[in-house]
Amino acid sequence: MKEVAALAESTNPGTYVHLIHLGDTASADRQATFLGNITEQIALVCDQLRADPILSTAPAVNALGFSQGGQFLRGYVERCNDPPVRNLVTFGSQHNGIAEFQECAWSDWICRGAEALLRAGRWSNLAQSRFVPAQYFRDPEELDAYLEHSNFLADINNERVLKNERYAENLRRLNRFAMYMFEDDTMVNPKESAWFAEANRTTGEVTPLNKRRLYKEDWLGLKALDEQGKLDFRTVPGGHMQLAEETLEKVFKEYFGPVEVELPPANALLKQTGL
Structure with missing residues (x-):
């Protein structure tokens, strides 16, 4: 991540780069990408950015999210946005969730144990409060369970009956929202989740964002952004x-x-990493 930060600074001299962290050590930070409560993590990031002496005085910042960090930064925009984000860019993020959990190496018994727990009890309170991937798991064939139990994604995607208008208001304030999808992504299933698309697991048919109710009824303000030319795929x-x-x-x-x-322009950049 330090190499990416250095590239950002050399590309736009004078850029202040803040690397979002969830732990006091590199090991704790890596652990937080798999174990933790995303709602609590986003609240921590909100406090972290408000406390930064430079970011807290900036009129706006730019944000870059890698993998699951992309939907987490979007959650920051929707729930806090203080300091406000001007441009949000995500790479390979799971904006519409994942329909399958990533497989672990056969030799990684700890990972395989957690994987078994996720597959068997993904909608349990334990999984939805402690295992990060479970909190953005979304299988179109299990929508009722998802809407009832999802700790994170169902909320920030405004999919429940009661909508949070503040989420849409904050996203509509973005100047640009760019979503990058990796063409040969086999880790994220479906890869089209990077564009808020939904895939039928049986037929493989992909429903693009603009054909979904989430877009047509503008639950998140994405339609408004798109109509203004501010949504980039x-x-x-x-x-x-x-x-x-x-x-x-x-x-x-x-x-x-x-x-x-x-x-005065805020030449600042936030970075959040993921998988």
Whole structure:
């Protein structure tokens, strides 16, 4: 991540980069990507950014999310957005969830034990409060259980009967929302989740965002962004998180360059990592 931060700074000199962290050590930070309560983690990030002496005074910041970090940053925008995000860019994120859990290596017994628990009890209170992947699991064939028990995704996607209008209001404030999908992504199932699309697990048919109720009824403000030309659907060659430096450099130039605003420009960048 330090290499990515250095690239952001060299591409746009003067950029202040804040690497979001959930633990006091690198090991604790890695553990938090699999174990933890996402709602509590986002609240922690909200406090972390408000306390930053530079970000807290910025009129706006740009945000970059890798893998699951993308939907977590979107959750930050919807729930806090203080400091407000100007441009949000996500790579290989699971905005519409995952329909399958990532398989563990045969030699990783701890991971395989957790995997078995997730598969058998994904809608349990334990899984939905402690295992991060369970909190954005979404199988179209289990929608009733998902809407009733999902600790995170069903809420930030505004899929329940009672909608949170603040979520849509905050997303509509974005200047640009760019979603990158990896063309050969086999880790995220379905890979089209990176674009809020839904895939039929039986037929493989993909329903794009603009054909879904979430878009048509504008539960999240995505239709409004799209109609204003602020919603970008991009692809990247390769597998999950196989990113070339040239790709990131183009992203930093297009979305994270300094801009002229009425207030002094906030040339700041947040980064959240994921899987």
